[in-house]
Amino acid sequence: MPAKKDYYEILGIPKNASDDEIKAAYKKLVKEWHPDRHAGDKKKQAEQKFKEIQEAYEVLSDPQKRAMYDKFGYVGEGGYVYEPNGTNFGTGGFGFGFEDIFRDFDDIFNIFFGGQRTSTASQSSQRGTRRSSRRGEDINVELVITDADIFTGKDATIEYDRYDACENCHGEGVEPGSKWVTCSKCHGTGVVREEKRTPFGVFINQHTCDACGGTGSIPGETCHVCRGSGRIKKRTTAVVNIPSGVEDGSVLRIPRKGNAGSYGGEYGDLYVHIRVRQTSDYKREGDDIIVTVPIDYVTAILGGTAFVELPNKEKIEVEIPAGTQPNDRVVIKGKGIPNTRTGRRGNLVAEFKVSIPKKVSGKERELLKEIAKERGIKV
Numbered sequence: 001m002p003a004k005k006d007y008y009e010i011l012g013i014p015k016n017a018s019d020d021e022i023k024a025a026y027k028k029l030v031k032e033w034h035p036d037r038h039a040g041d042k043k044k045q046a047e048q049k050f051k052e053i054q055e056a057y058e059v060l061s062d063p064q065k066r067a068m069y070d071k072f073g074y075v076g077e078g079g080y081v082y083e084p085n086g087t088n089f090g091t092g093g094f095g096f097g098f099e100d101i102f103r104d105f106d107d108i109f110n111i112f113f114g115g116q117r118t119s120t121a122s123q124s125s126q127r128g129t130r131r132s133s134r135r136g137e138d139i140n141v142e143l144v145i146t147d148a149d150i151f152t153g154k155d156a157t158i159e160y161d162r163y164d165a166c167e168n169c170h171g172e173g174v175e176p177g178s179k180w181v182t183c184s185k186c187h188g189t190g191v192v193r194e195e196k197r198t199p200f201g202v203f204i205n206q207h208t209c210d211a212c213g214g215t216g217s218i219p220g221e222t223c224h225v226c227r228g229s230g231r232i233k234k235r236t237t238a239v240v241n242i243p244s245g246v247e248d249g250s251v252l253r254i255p256r257k258g259n260a261g262s263y264g265g266e267y268g269d270l271y272v273h274i275r276v277r278q279t280s281d282y283k284r285e286g287d288d289i290i291v292t293v294p295i296d297y298v299t300a301i302l303g304g305t306a307f308v309e310l311p312n313k314e315k316i317e318v319e320i321p322a323g324t325q326p327n328d329r330v331v332i333k334g335k336g337i338p339n340t341r342t343g344r345r346g347n348l349v350a351e352f353k354v355s356i357p358k359k360v361s362g363k364e365r366e367l368l369k370e371i372a373k374e375r376g377i378k379v
Helices: 007-011 019-033 041-060 063-072 098-113 120-127 297-302 362-374
Strands: 139-146 154-165 180-182 191-198 201-208 217-219 231-242 251-254 270-277 283-285 288-296 304-309 315-320 329-332 348-355
Touching: 007 019, 007 041, 019 041, 041 063, 139 154, 139 231, 154 270, 231 251, 231 270, 288 297, 288 304, 288 315, 297 304, 297 348, 304 348, 315 329, 315 348
Parallel strands: 139 270, 288 348
Antiparallel strands: 154 231, 180 217, 191 201, 251 270, 283 288, 304 315, 329 348
């Protein structure tokens, strides 16, 4: 018999953890223990740990398996369930009691069907014949814009594929006038169960019904357009409102522009991932834009002006103070990138790069010698 594992301990979460907490813990641990991130002996340890994490998440992320695990302590491969509790049985020390076995059988039944043991006809009528709806999947797309667009914002039309509700059956999956009927193989439960009693307990093997795919119902007459899925894949468009000041890597959400839900479920959302294509040499720090301004050494000494062209083709005059040193900065307020929320522009920061010529003319050399003599510099 496999050793009993504490799946909550493996994921590092409390037993009352929510679905979101389980998912977050799983994602964190998978990233940390992925075998590709380790080498040598550590890789073997990571492989074992990764397998345990996957096993724990598979059980705790499934409501039925989690309920079974919380009640009976173990969910084995293939859906086998057993619990080593009750009075000690025989000399093997397995800890099974026959009264526990038969009492727990009703508990197992309650976990799967939400009540006392009833006839299959009663279960089928309680469940109904219509497939349950499910929210549509979200869709992720990438949109490339230029850095000029971040100064003004823009509306962009994108094309992408998504599933729409079938117009023939209105998302129901059956021909108009037909309906879903209870699956005769699983009697509406969605699972096929096999029980086996042994001296060590009741072993229950359950698997998804292959006739209805685990839904408990089958179409009376399948829709000839969508073939029972309730959805049709189509090419569609959406208008994306890109605000000014948007940053590279930003994600914009457009509600209900994702895939149609199954059997009347609501649409998912469309997530647009923004990529900004840089067309000029600058750095962005928040709403500020930092540009390098090359200046001649004479201008650095005497002062002067320079012009900076922003990605949106706006030209800004920059005053260069006399005595400017390499990497000195001048800030021009209100000439940076617009803030996404307020619309107010950040600052333009001009960083000066002083250019020293490698060669000068004869006349310039003589003048520089005169300056050196005036300053008491021996050359």
